[in-house]
Amino acid sequence: MGQVAWKGFFLSLFDYKTEKYVIAKNKKVGILYRVVQLTILAYLVGWVFIVKKSYQDTDTSLQSSVITKLKGVAFTNTSELGERLWDVADYVIPPQGENVFFVMTNLIVTPNQRQATCPEVGRTEPLGSQTPTKLGSDNIPDALCQQDEDCPAGEAVVAGNGVKTGRCLKDRDSIRGTCEILAWCPVEKRSKPKVNVLATTNESYLKSCRYSTEHPYCPIFLLGNIVRWAGSDFQEMALEGGVIGIQIEWNCDLDKAPSECNPHYSFSRLDNRFSEKSISSGYNFRFAKYYRDAEGVDYRTLIKAYGIRFDVMVNGKAGKFNIIPTIINIGSGLALMGAGAFFCDLVLLYLSKKSNFYRGKKYEEVRSSTSKSLSSPTLNGNQSPEQLGGL
Amino acid sequence: MGQVAWKGFFLSLFDYKTEKYVIAKNKKVGILYRVVQLTILAYLVGWVFIVKKSYQDTDTSLQSSVITKLKGVAFTNTSELGERLWDVADYVIPPQGENVFFVMTNLIVTPNQRQATCPEVGRTEPLGSQTPTKLGSDNIPDALCQQDEDCPAGEAVVAGNGVKTGRCLKDRDSIRGTCEILAWCPVEKRSKPKVNVLATTNESYLKSCRYSTEHPYCPIFLLGNIVRWAGSDFQEMALEGGVIGIQIEWNCDLDKAPSECNPHYSFSRLDNRFSEKSISSGYNFRFAKYYRDAEGVDYRTLIKAYGIRFDVMVNGKAGKFNIIPTIINIGSGLALMGAGAFFCDLVLLYLSKKSNFYRGKKYEEVRSSTSKSLSSPTLNGNQSPEQLGGL
């Protein structure tokens, strides 16, 4: 190309090219197209931007640290323990106050266990320690015996407390006995827990507010209320234990003031209380306090603690204006308008009365061999094949 | 349709239809359109793809497991405990080394508590055990009494340590007394904690590196430095406790080598240290060590532990090239260019000098009734109503 051609090329870069339109004086299709445009605009402005705030970039990854603290004492008077006062150091496990904490509400104490041999005693839990109220099987099947050979030494009792010593312990005149085991003796007895440590919780000391529907941002809760809000009964739950989730939901619009970014609390029961025989009903665990007597022999008090475990779960998302999702949504809306125009084209070109006429106007057929028909669009009837070619 | 028509339809499917453009030799609008195109292109390439890497699909759901271990000993000499050496098993709670751990730096010991009756003693914490340095109220108001009737038996002392027995204990000649309670006796005394367990931490043993700005990936930290980096004073924090967050941020570009995927550490104080009377200032909790004497009676040592709780919080996101967000961003950019063309059309057709002329060229009005004006665009002045019709 010569210098002149390059100059022409450079100048033509700044020519403005605009699509040529055909105006069809068809009011029906015109109104249809306007309706489509308004629908897309309403969807884009109303739903995408105002309701869903899709002009925001949302971040759901959240760093949270939960500090919990419990207050209050409880008093029990039972035959096993006598009069006993329970304070926070007694009934909160672990004591640190993290996001998961356990409040002991019931317990089975097996004091003064020592490493020794004793008969295996069947416990109340028939199949898995979850249902202390069911007295299904009297004894652990694997520990039943009629003679010493039924108790091979060194073998662990399935679902039991220890390792068999090889002896079968029988009451006199009885045929069936129980294998002797090496274990922390005496083993935990069968018993249905009856006492509730936390019979009352309203002695909790409150600073200046309590969480309620009137004070939705007060971070001080009554245990009894939490259980009630989760749809459970405190007395029933205290007996067999359970798990309660405390969901804290932050849903923040960072385009507004930080003071409008407030938590929303909700409470739900996480263990399956309806299926009494379920593996996941109730909540309990065993722990032991270890002592040493004057002779230096270890003994322990085994505690099977029933209670309510609280799981504080923090969740949240924060949205802030971001140009990229804004552009994406606007761009998608514009592209959709193109699809609307295509749809209206279909109506105009194939469903309207004068579709043939409009087809001839819209599509200008050119043939390079016959240069005489340069700018005269064809108007014959075989334009119908373009039906699928519009897009 | 006949066979011929179907053949014509099939062949016409592969005709190529291309929009007809009108070239307007208007350099102003041409340059404007090029500027719009370049702006969109620069936004798309520079901001969306290079800076924001929006060609990547990001995943923020992250599975992390944190293992922590502390080293070092501390020595204290106090009147209460005498000379005492503290090692890891003494001052780290819980000992397992999970993502939340607590280093005891101060404590109030109440040794040899037994279940008995004793007077309720007001503690230093006026409203909520958070401000041990404030000597606000001498006694717990609910435990004050003048006669036995002020101490109804069985009622728990609000914010106290036990349950009232019904007796009012008074010094001789004094009018006011304190209710007797059933509790772990003696109750915790009012006292301001003075000693710091961890007066020094530089005895920590370091393997080969320490975290610093020069070694940003070394996972060994000095406690004192962590506190300093969080903007706090170790001595002040050790006295009343506090919570420090250790944020570990992974921001990985999986399109690069894995060795470039490194953590970024940051430290911040999570409790509110500025509001001394706040409910969330400082950090402490109570726990007890249980003993049994030769007669088999339980007693315990209650420890109110002040210290620094460290919360290791892992956060991260990983991005990897994905075709879907790439296409979405390119598509949105293209759609936006269509909007740019629409904007330039508005300028050309309604703001330029020869707008009427260009309108006539761009819009070819067709009327089916008068087939004589087939391909001759109208040039009269009443084209202005199309102002809103261009889109």
Add this chain to the structure above:
Amino acid sequence: MGQVAWKGFFLSLFDYKTEKYVIAKNKKVGILYRVVQLTILAYLVGWVFIVKKSYQDTDTSLQSSVITKLKGVAFTNTSELGERLWDVADYVIPPQGENVFFVMTNLIVTPNQRQATCPEVGRTEPLGSQTPTKLGSDNIPDALCQQDEDCPAGEAVVAGNGVKTGRCLKDRDSIRGTCEILAWCPVEKRSKPKVNVLATTNESYLKSCRYSTEHPYCPIFLLGNIVRWAGSDFQEMALEGGVIGIQIEWNCDLDKAPSECNPHYSFSRLDNRFSEKSISSGYNFRFAKYYRDAEGVDYRTLIKAYGIRFDVMVNGKAGKFNIIPTIINIGSGLALMGAGAFFCDLVLLYLSKKSNFYRGKKYEEVRSSTSKSLSSPTLNGNQSPEQLGGL
């Protein structure tokens, strides 16, 4: 504008404007454009919508609560502890059953430690307590001394157990000695742990199912299997400890029935077992049981527990049909088809044989000054400069 003009404007709003197309009877470009269209359509329907389900809005923020429970006993017979039976309360730390739990499989017991003075004894761990099997250094270097001046009183032993008292303890006739320290005495001895608490785990009691490839949703696991699935050897891991991650992955399609939303379990070893000297190999921690003798003096049993820590990590995402991502993906696909048309235009206008002819047909050059060439497109050769002007 007069009333008539306004009426005309209002009516013209509902005129339908449609782009004018030029039909190029060029089968090659026509087929190319159809291929491009089909490719985009296949990508959109096949990949974006069917495979990737991008018509769904996905939420990865997940609230989970994990309840774990262990069953089974183990028996050991060692010279240090004699015959001993271990049950859940002995070997699970912490006992609560949260998402992170530790099963003690090995231990070094240091009984009857008291606060006293004794020589610092070098332990087996040369640099960081991670490699108990390596007998690298006999003594802690910082505790070695030749005279009392080498042990400045009050200084902590680096990597040691206590604070120096100022005395250098030597065997008779030997030149080198060890600093006396104030510590919990006697200090932990050098020893390689040999016993495994959990030699067998198959005594675990199982309810009705075990997790396996046949039962992928059974939530009851054998410890040995978990370790095996994580690619480790239980005996080797029990000796020096380790960390195993149990990933539970929920990938739910909420457009389907909830019963199809099931967890997927996977297991992996999280500590670095290959680097024996690494800082992160194995897993152990120290804890102590505190006792008090008849004289009221505290003593403790220090336990260095080796074992397997299990981290249950729950992860998941849920997708549900949402109109916004659907529209965005459709819109992007449509915009991409516009880019395809632009590409085909380039082929037609600059690479085909009759490119000049098609250029003249597509671009209608108008000049306002010469109104005589109104609708006759120019056909001369200097159309080539439009090469970059098509978009």
